[in-house]
Amino acid sequence: ALLLNHCAALELVEEDGRLCGVVVREAEGGRDYRIAARAVINATGVWGDALRRRADPAARPLLRPSQGVHVVVDADCLPGGDALLVPRMPDGRVLFMIPWGGKVLIGTTDTPRTDAPDEPEPLAGEVDDLLAAAARWLRRPPAREAVRSVFVGLRPLLGEREGEGGGERGGASSRISREHRVEVSTQGLVSVLGGKWTTYRAMAEEAVDAVEAVGGLAQRSSPTATLALDCGVRPGAEGEGEVGVDASLPGTPPGLPPGLVPGAAAVRRALREDFALSIEDVLARRSRALFLDAAAAAAVAPAVADIVAHELGWSAPRREAELAAFLALAARYCARSRSTASSPPPG
Template sequence: GVEYFDAQFDDAGLAIALAQSVFDHGGSALNYVSVNGLIEQGGRIGGVRARDQISGRALEFTARAVINATGVWADDIRRMAHPDAPPMLAPSQGVHLVVDADWLPGSGAMLVPETDDGRVLFLIPWQGKVLLGTTDTPRTDSPLEPRAQDDEIDFILRTAARYLVRAPGRGDIRSVFAGLRPLIAADPDAPRSELSREHVIRVSPQGLITIAGGKWTTYRLMGEEVIDRAAREAGLPPRPCRSAELALHAGPALADAPPLHPRLALTEAGVRHAAACQFALTVEDVLARRSRALFLDAAAAAEAAPAVARVLADELGRDAAWIAAQRAEFAQLVAGYNVEESDRAGA
């Protein structure tokens, strides 16, 4: 075998730090706002029409340049300007399973360089658990909440069992989640693993700037390149990029306090901080993205949801009806991260 060194990070945590850094430097950012149309002025895209998903209020924003950086939904935005635009993307679904740490003793990870579908399999210590993945399943759609398919779960369990002392079963899964990769479309007969993970920038005849593809490891370079392109398209004077040396907004060191659930590290102070300083507006925000509870232990997250809803309601000034609605919405969401009870019982 070969030993090498790699790194890991909290993707949601970095996204929040980036948003906070935008504010630190005089910028603006909005969450829970969806774009439903583009504003064309003199044959050029000069803004967007949007909707506040919390209040339902219609919004319009104008700008010298509009950048479409919407991941697997980039083609949806492009077609608002050009309904017949050929697709840039070939979305691919990747699934991960989370099991307890004792399935992979020690601090090292394991990489299997080639599996049955030509991809690699990772077994990685992650936030006190072990992450098993991944898959590469073509998607013709791009749902907001992709769900793992049974054959994907079985593939990961079956492949991991070849390399572990014990074979994990469905009953050992703490959480299962799926994500969509915004792969750049290529030869339709090419293997999924050969589709490009690189990024591309394209400008429509109306001036809509789209950046697609890429990955977190190149996000800063992607931002630099697309901003430079947008400045040229808008006729703005060039300015040197500072992001390579810019320190991002740092998170707080919260004092030790009793957790809201015995299997989670989330505290009441953490929930209040998420609402006051990290733009959290829903129970899902707190349990999925300000903490990673939903991804680490779906059952524990479901049990903690009522307490989170109460604390969040107090911080945001919401009423009992809002608490009930949040609990119901989160219960529906968590079903996609939990292995069915019948599967657990039979494992």
């Protein structure tokens, strides 16, 4: 595969009423490129309807975004390595507490939204509600001071199905189906809509089946049902002749769980092998430091900025601007753990 990172889709290209490619703009240099394709897959999550309307302005909206807030706390509230799941809360939500990266992940909320911001915020009281819900099941409930990061995701829920007369509209988002659908527009755009993390393989298999038909590609049986999952976990400095050894970054706070923030070799590997192009890529996408402990991520960010600047040839002003942007983002994740006085989402 040819991977194009940090590229935005500007427009879909049609010839004789059929899609034949896409125009993208790469963020690094601002250049636009026209990419020819025998088939185009729209797998853009909560932004799926927006791209569907690029192909067909009359396309009926099918998605209802739902917000989920997640709180990461210190691990001493849930001893052991087992997760705890409450399958049905009074409002229909699922409550989970999962050991993760030396911390505990608590979630989640289920709040309908009519917008799809890049960085959604928790609503007033949502963090406190999650902590209170967890306290009913834990002997040592986490205090707000134990919260290390708060992050928010948006679910692309299917709000209405063809032929169902809109029966799913108007209810609580916790009752909306988590199923998915693969739609092929008259122009040939293959859209993957709805679904959830745990069904991603089925979604991908159906999407590829649709692409084979749209693009006139050879049909092949999918191996995904028996294909082992590579979780991507590798020893600290693999690839640099120092397997299992990775120097800590300057600024690393003492007493962190192993692997919470990357070491120097892991940062270089993210840049050289895993297509990272920014500090946020390294600390939020190639590792999960920002989500596990936002303050710890901020503490090592200057050292990460030094490595990124050296590897990618950034100027000193570029390094300062990129570092300032990441620190501002990390501060928001920290601030979310201290206050949830955000206004309600548009609706």
